[in-house]
Amino acid sequence: MAVDVNALFASLMPVVERRPLSERETGAVFRGLMKSLVHFDNAVGFVYRGEERPIDFYDTFDAEKYDIHVTVYQAGAFLLDPFYHATRAGRSGFFRMRELAPDRFFVSEYYRTYYGETRLAEEVGFFVPMTGGVGVVLSLMRLEQSGAFSPADIKMLRSAAPLVLALVRSGLGDIGARLARSPVESPTPFGEASAASDVWSRLGLTDREATIVDLVLQGHSSEAIGLRLGISTGTVKVHRRNVYRKLDISSQTQLLSLYLGNLERS
Structure with missing residues (x-):
């Protein structure tokens, strides 16, 4: 996919203008930036802290996909997710799921009964460690009908990682405190401990x-x-x-x- 230069520049305008960004606006800038670079089907942003239930601050899912990617995930499936464990380990930068998954992940019961139901060909993520033990992950997903990201796509996304990390740290620098103060949009408020x-x-x-x-x-x-x-x-x-x-x-x-x-x- 050729880079859409006009879309790329437009997506960065809110950052250049230096106006405060909300969680949703940060996610929207990320989505616009990514759309100018590669094709993907869905994007989602999660905030993690320890074993607390993660919250999604941005997503592009319809109601059916939201149920499996967010509702079921927050209910406990996240505890077995390689992205969650990479966040807890302090990973920073761009990673493919296949780079982080355990050796038996793709034949595990978790994959068969939950992750496989997402019908994803591939998931990749930008991992951003924040202050206070908080980690942010912005994921891009491609469905089976779209196929996996190409080597050129992956190279492009790796090159974009420093910009994405800077965007998140600029827009969401105090995300933990902000979401703890105003958790009303999340079905599982930040700070609720996992069992x-x-x-x-x-x-x-x-x-x-x-x-x-x-x-x-x-x-x-x-x-x-x-x-x-x-x-x-x-x-x-x-x-x-x-x-x-x-x-x-x-x-x-x-x-x-x-x-x-x-x-x-x-």
């Missing part, structure tokens, strides 16, 4: 067992979990068998269902 850390303890798992099943649900293989935790693959598998026995389940499908079900009841 994720309590689910496994309520179900009787040890800290080590909880860590391992969290990594399993995120899409990490037993081998990758072993390397990450400094234990053998066999030990990981023993912990997994013990967890299944404690929870009286026999599959990852049941494990995910139990996890999300307990989150919803919290």
Whole structure:
């Protein structure tokens, strides 16, 4: 796709004029900038802080897509999202989902039952660490019928990353405080704690067992979990068998269902 120079310049006018930008306006400038560079089907901006439920400050979804990409996501699906974990790790810059996803993510139960339902060919994101432990992610999505971003698209987006990060920091520098003061537009107000850390303890798992099943649900293989935790693959598998026995389940499908079900009841 050729760069639309007129659209590019027009999208940056609010920033050049140096007038204060709201969350929605910052998102709209981002969308205009991206549309001048590449084709995409949807854009969304999320704010994260620790394990609190994220809020979306900007999106282009219709009602059906909003339900899966925002409502279901905020209800607990975000806890297994590679973008969420990259934000918590302090990632900064432009990344593709495939660069951040665990080794078994695309065959995981989470992918099959939730992420795969989004019908995305690809998702990419701009990651912006902010002050106060807050992280902002602006994502671009392409549906299956559009296909993945081309190598030229990815090169263009990587080149645009410094500008996008500067835009977010300029427009949303105090986003945490602003949204905490005025959360009325979000169905899950910023500052509302997630129940994720309590689910496994309520179900009787040890800290080590909880860590391992969290990594399993995120899409990490037993081998990758072993390397990450400094234990053998066999030990990981023993912990997994013990967890299944404690929870009286026999599959990852049941494990995910139990996890999300307990989150919803919290």
